[in-house]
Amino acid sequence: MEKIIVRGGKRLSGTVKVEGAKNAVLPVIAATLLASDGKSVIRDVPTLSDVYTINQVLRSLNADVEFENNTIVVDASRELKIEAPFEYVRKMRASVLVMGSLLARNGRARVALPGGCAIGSRPIDQHLKGFEAMGATVKVGNGFIEAEALEGLHGAKIYLDFPSVGATENIMMAAVLAKGTTVIENVAKEPEIVDLANFLNKMGANVKGAGTGTIKIEGVEQLFGIEHNIIPDRIEAGTFMVASAITGGNVLVKGAVPEHLSSLIAKMEEMGVIFEEEQDGIRVIGPDILKAVDIKTMPHPGFPTDMQSQMMALLLRAQGTSMITETVFENRFMHVEEFRRMNAQIKIDGRSVIMNGPSNLQGAEVAATDLRAAAALVLTGLVAEGVTRVTELKHLDRGYVGFHDKLAALGADIERISEVEEVELGQTYISDMNA
Numbered sequence: 001m002e003k004i005i006v007r008g009g010k011r012l013s014g015t016v017k018v019e020g021a022k023n024a025v026l027p028v029i030a031a032t033l034l035a036s037d038g039k040s041v042i043r044d045v046p047t048l049s050d051v052y053t054i055n056q057v058l059r060s061l062n063a064d065v066e067f068e069n070n071t072i073v074v075d076a077s078r079e080l081k082i083e084a085p086f087e088y089v090r091k092m093r094a095s096v097l098v099m100g101s102l103l104a105r106n107g108r109a110r111v112a113l114p115g116g117c118a119i120g121s122r123p124i125d126q127h128l129k130g131f132e133a134m135g136a137t138v139k140v141g142n143g144f145i146e147a148e149a150l151e152g153l154h155g156a157k158i159y160l161d162f163p164s165v166g167a168t169e170n171i172m173m174a175a176v177l178a179k180g181t182t183v184i185e186n187v188a189k190e191p192e193i194v195d196l197a198n199f200l201n202k203m204g205a206n207v208k209g210a211g212t213g214t215i216k217i218e219g220v221e222q223l224f225g226i227e228h229n230i231i232p233d234r235i236e237a238g239t240f241m242v243a244s245a246i247t248g249g250n251v252l253v254k255g256a257v258p259e260h261l262s263s264l265i266a267k268m269e270e271m272g273v274i275f276e277e278e279q280d281g282i283r284v285i286g287p288d289i290l291k292a293v294d295i296k297t298m299p300h301p302g303f304p305t306d307m308q309s310q311m312m313a314l315l316l317r318a319q320g321t322s323m324i325t326e327t328v329f330e331n332r333f334m335h336v337e338e339f340r341r342m343n344a345q346i347k348i349d350g351r352s353v354i355m356n357g358p359s360n361l362q363g364a365e366v367a368a369t370d371l372r373a374a375a376a377l378v379l380t381g382l383v384a385e386g387v388t389r390v391t392e393l394k395h396l397d398r399g400y401v402g403f404h405d406k407l408a409a410l411g412a413d414i415e416r417i418s419e420v421e422e423v424e425l426g427q428t429y430i431s432d433m434n435a
């Protein structure tokens with residue numbers, strides 16, 4: 001088991017470069033299954049464990065996938081299998097996104113039912129409702145979801161009960177090869193939806209309205225492999241913005257797109273953080289004193305739930321009473337207990353968390369409960385007194401490339417070690433003390 005060890009107290013400075021977005025690349029990789037002719041070339045792909053997992057899903061479906069130098073090449077021109085096995089789907093919920101493409105290509109799909117996870121139960125009823133409206137028969141049993149449309153899918157009018165990111169993407173991918181027109185209302189408006197629509201349109205699809213509340217898709221006969229660059233990761237960018245702000249630092253977050261980050265920047269400005277737009281990114285300057293604010297997570301363009309735990313870390317340092325209300329996931333406060341181990345003054349009241357700050361944060365051994373919680377605990381360690389050890393790094397590796405290396409390059413006192421190395425370090429320390 002590996003751990004990140006961070007000693008608090010350093011102000012960060014310098015430049016950090018943002019990777020391609022995890023939440024954009026995963027649906028785009030799923031969409032490459034739609035190309036029955038030619039190869040898809042995807043650039044700026046981050047080397048994340050989720051990317052390796054979805055590549056395995058594609059290989060298990062009979063696609064050829066190569067991944068080198070942040071570039072993925074997919075050849076899905078052979079006949080595809082229909083079943084995405086549990087061994088991969090259990091590792092990441094986003095693998096359910098192959099369902100729409102498989103249904104569109106094969107008229108059949110069998111995907112293992114993704115389980116619940118640390119941030120909530122995460123049902124996929126809206127995805128399935130969309131497939132059914134397009135003429136598929138959907139059955140759930142024996143741990144699998146099976147969808148069948150042997151006559152092919154047809155266009156439909158679909159209203160989502162909630163602007164689900166995954167349902168919007170899955171239904172878009174099913175609709176691009178369906179007969180006729182599909183109109184999806186109350187869709188998600190995230191930048192990753194726009195990136196997927198751009199990718200599909202380059203492949204030959206006809207998708208209009210991505211980024212607004214309604215998406216209209218005219219089905220086409222066939223789609224082709226094309227080249228595409230993935231958009232920068234706004235959540236990784238936001239995480240480094242918080243890293244700079246929490247340490248009173250001065251960091252240029254290279255590649256960050258201001259329009260993708262408006263709600264976060266607005267809240268951080270309210271707290272007293274200074275932002276300067278530069279040609280190739282956003283400079284973030286942390287003030288000596290942070291002000292308390294209230295935050296409510298919402299679908300885009302509202303405040304992103306994927307920045308909730310990192311902002312909680314920042315608000316623990318703010319003067320006064322702050323409140324965060326989580327409206328997107330019903331159980332995304334698992335990290336609160338870990339923050340308490342670090343002496344955070346924080347309490348949960350239903351779907352809200354209330355903080356009386358600033359907390360006098362102290363280093364402790366803490367366990368990541370999900371991927372953003374992992375980052376948030378490391379951020380807290382940057383300003384805690386003494387040493388913080390963060391475990392369960394498998395969560396971190398789903399969403400951040402070289403997180404500790406990037407922070408170290410900005411001046412943080414941080415390292416990532418295996419448990420064996422920690423025992424050795426302890427022994428060296430004891431023998432040094434005895435010398």
Ligand SMILES: CC(=O)N[C@H]1[C@@H](OP(=O)(O)OP(=O)(O)OC[C@H]2O[C@@H](n3ccc(=O)[nH]c3=O)[C@H](O)[C@@H]2O)O[C@H](CO)[C@@H](O)[C@@H]1O
Nearest residue numbers: 023094122123124125126127162164165166167306328329
């Ligand atoms: C790979 C990826 O892009 N992941 C992101 C995506 O997840 P994901 O696509 O899973 O998130 P959704 O937008 O679908 O989920 C939002 C809410 O809707 C509920 N829901 C969703 C679908 C459904 O059929 N029924 C239903 O009830 C979920 O349980 C959750 O409470 O968007 C989330 C919300 O911005 C982000 O936190 C994740 O990082």
Ligand SMILES: C=C(OP(=O)(O)O)C(=O)O
Nearest residue numbers: 023093094306371372399
């Ligand atoms: C919750 C997240 O991702 P996923 O939907 O892949 O679990 C996230 O990126 O914070």
